[in-house]
Amino acid sequence: MAAEEQRAKRQTNDVGPTGAQVAENLRSFRTERGLSTIRLSQLLGEIGRPIQATGITKIEKKERKVDVDDLVALALVLNVSPLALLLPSVDGDEMVPLAPTVELPAWLVWEWAEGASPAIDVLVDDGDDSLVRETHAYESLSLPPQRLNERKHPASRAAFMLRKQVRQLVPGLRRDTPSASAYRLAEAQRWHQRLTDELDQIKDDLGKE
Known part of the structure; x- marks a missing residue:
């Protein structure tokens, strides 16, 4: 059993560059909106895609991945484009x-x-x-x-x-x-x-x- 768990862990991708960007953007937008993790969790629950406040904290710490349904729900309650969560707020040659x-x-x-x-x-x-x-x-x-x-x-x-x-x-x-x-x-x-x-x-x- 231990060997199977280790094998499964090795096959799971870590949070990649886009996931890391989502984490940073989430924290930035949540702070700008003046939302606590508890309040954001409540808003997500109201649209039928609940994420616990501790889960939001883990996302922002890049300890938990965001799937596509989470991403859309977060964009909805934060009132931003999904692209704004996925991409950095920069334009140009960077x-x-x-x-x-x-x-x-x-x-x-x-x-x-x-x-x-x-x-x-x-x-x-x-x-x-x-x-x-x-x-x-x-x-x-x-x-x-x-x-x-x-x-x-x-x-x-x-x-x-x-x-x-x-x-x-x-x-x-x-x-x-x-x-x-x-x-x-x-x-x-x-x-x-x-x-x-x-x-x-x-x-x-x-x-x-």
């Missing part, structure tokens, strides 16, 4: 550990988590078919069909791509080479013009009705 061997810049982590960009930091080359396919696959698997269809409208697509290029351009000014930043700037300007054209077309169509 590296964020996501797995024991994976670190990505904060700006890209948030883009990825929000469904705006794959977790890859590269310039999309029109000739790189595999990268384009992966980007499309990421979107189709990460978003509900309704939201994906909205992005397919020319105006929505142009607005989305403009936002994406600007979000990558600004932090990239400190990180990328001048030529890479110039490329992103040109792409942002191109999508800005396309968005303007699409909105003008919608205006003309409305005027004809």
Whole structure:
């Protein structure tokens, strides 16, 4: 029996970098909301996902893992996005550990988590078919069909791509080479013009009705 327990213990992953981040964010949000562990426990119980006050303390001390149902319940009672619990409240070039061997810049982590960009930091080359396919696959698997269809409208697509290029351009000014930043700037300007054209077309169509 002792050997089986030791084997089971070895096969259980410890709290990883994301779990540690959840613990830190939980403590921060709870303190900011002025909630004691007892009061937070009561609120969780009221929505049907009870966690004892001692359990909350263990989570904050990184001694207990948070499963996905706990995470959603905590986000609900703290009135924050689940992403706010999962990710650090930083944006920019600061590296964020996501797995024991994976670190990505904060700006890209948030883009990825929000469904705006794959977790890859590269310039999309029109000739790189595999990268384009992966980007499309990421979107189709990460978003509900309704939201994906909205992005397919020319105006929505142009607005989305403009936002994406600007979000990558600004932090990239400190990180990328001048030529890479110039490329992103040109792409942002191109999508800005396309968005303007699409909105003008919608205006003309409305005027004809």
